[in-house]
Amino acid sequence: MTKNKDTNNISKSLSILGWDSDFQTHLDNIRRGNDNVFPARVIGVHKNSFLIRRGNNETLVTIAGRFNYQKDRLFPVIGDWVLIADKVIIDVLPRKNALSRGAAGTHGKQDVQPNKEQVIAANLDTVFIVSGIDHDFNIRRIERYLTLIYNCGLNPAIVLTKADLHQDPERYVREVEAVAFEVPVHLVSATDSYGLTCLEPYLSEGQTIAMIGSSGAGKSTLVNHLYGKVIQPTNTVSESVGKGKHTTTNRSLILMPQGGMVIDNPGIREIGFWDDAGGLDIVFPEIENLANCCRFQDCSHTHEPGCQVLHGVMIGAVKQERLDSYQKMKRELLYLSNRQQKSADRVEKERWKGVALKIKSINKRRRN
Ligand SMILES: Nc1nc2c(ncn2[C@@H]2O[C@H](COP(=O)(O)OP(=O)(O)OP(=O)(O)O)[C@@H](O)[C@H]2O)c(=O)[nH]1
Ligand SMILES: [Mg+2]
Numbered sequence: 415m416t417k418n419k420d421t422n423n424i425s426k427s428l429s430i431l432g433w434d435s436d437f438q439t440h441l442d443n444i445r446r447g448n449d450n451v452f453p454a455r456v457i458g459v460h461k462n463s464f465l466i467r468r469g470n471n472e473t474l475v476t477i478a479g480r481f482n483y484q485k486d487r488l489f490p491v492i493g494d495w496v497l498i499a500d501k502v503i504i505d506v507l508p509r510k511n512a513l514s515r516g517a518a519g520t521h522g523k524q525d526v527q528p529n530k531e532q533v534i535a536a537n538l539d540t541v542f543i544v545s546g547i548d549h550d551f552n553i554r555r556i557e558r559y560l561t562l563i564y565n566c567g568l569n570p571a572i573v574l575t576k577a578d579l580h581q582d583p584e585r586y587v588r589e590v591e592a593v594a595f596e597v598p599v600h601l602v603s604a605t606d607s608y609g610l611t612c613l614e615p616y617l618s619e620g621q622t623i624a625m626i627g628s629s630g631a632g633k634s635t636l637v638n639h640l641y642g643k644v645i646q647p648t649n650t651v652s653e654s655v656g657k658g659k660h661t662t663t664n665r666s667l668i669l670m671p672q673g674g675m676v677i678d679n680p681g682i683r684e685i686g687f688w689d690d691a692g693g694l695d696i697v698f699p700e701i702e703n704l705a706n707c708c709r710f711q712d713c714s715h716t717h718e719p720g721c722q723v724l725h726g727v728m729i730g731a732v733k734q735e736r737l738d739s740y741q742k743m744k745r746e747l748l749y750l751s752n753r754q755q756k757s758a759d760r761v762e763k764e765r766w767k768g769v770a771l772k773i774k775s776i777n778k779r780r781r782n
């Protein structure tokens with residue numbers, strides 16, 4: 415009886431953190447009755463340690479040494495569910511999803527290795543694209559974020575901050591809505607709490623939101639206002655002095671009083687892609703629909719006769735800047751997939767080289 419009650423309490427305290435039956439199944443398969451191993455969620459990532467949470471307990475733990483040399487192992491990131499034994503992370507449970515990008519500073523640069531995935535956060539329900547309606551506001555960047563999020567199979571919502579800076583902030587909402595089809599757009603201001611209640615539904619129990627956006631967009635300020643007190647440091651120096659400085663330097667998952675969780679991330683400078691799951695089709699439906707009707711199947715929509723996309727631009731059904739943005743991302747995704755294919759080929763080649771060497775050494779031993 416007591417044991418049952420304990421189990422119920424534990425699953426309740428885990429479900430508050432986003433635990434569900436899929437994770438439970440993985441756990442049962444891995445743990446196989448070993449009660450010295452327990453699951454916890456990664457809520458803070460530091461240089462040599464991780465902050466984990468289970469129920470009301472937060473503990474600083476280290477990671478098993480094998481994570482450093484077993485390269486195919488998932489390395490824990492913020493939001494991961496991990497298995498703990500004696501204050502050490504021994505395993506990472508399979509992820510429901512993950513927000514990943516190409517490693518910083520690689521996109522479009524031929525000489526930098528782009529084949530590096532950087533997982534920003536795992537097991538998410540919504541990703542907030544946070545953008546100020548100040549100098550930070552950039553429609554093309556919002557399109558990039560949307561493509562990135564859809565390519566990771568995640569749900570975006572757009573949060574426009576600093577509504578107090580303008581007489582007619584709704585103008586920015588309309589501008590974003592025109593490019594972000596069916597994506598919710600929320601206008602907020604931390605200064606007078608305008609619009610914050612619209613974000614509450616995302617914070618229901620067990621739900622995890624990750625926030626991405628440039629440095630200075632107001633992500634941490636938003637967390638503090640939603641929380642009701644200052645829990646994350648924010649940029650307090652004047653904009654001109656603080657520009658380009660990252661105030662948030664570590665990723666952290668914050669359990670909110672409303673019940674959900676928010677992951678506050680450091681500002682992102684460059685957005686390189688990693689996955690391609692058809693995000694462009696979702697972000698640019700007007701282009702994709704016309705592209706299906708072009709005369710040539712491999713039409714690049716730049717000069718070909720019978721190109722419906724170019725015709726669309728001519729009659730005003732497609733905006734030239736949207737087509738430019740689409741083409742640029744398409745080129746990047748193509749470049750990335752070529753690189754990934756090349757590196758997969760190289761791995762396969764290395765594998766066969768290893769097999770050939772082994773056979774050679776067996777034959778040599780046989781002869782001797
Ligand atoms: N006027 C106004 N200023 C805001 C608002 N929200 C944030 N700010 C200001 O914007 C600046 C940056 O805010 P932060 O919350 O530190 O930005 P951040 O996105 O967390 O930045 P990083 O941690 O560097 O990624 C601060 O000076 C805030 O006071 C708002 O709604 N209105
Ligand atoms: Mg911050």
Ligand SMILES: [Zn+2]
Nearest residue numbers: 708713715721
């Ligand atoms: Zn075309």
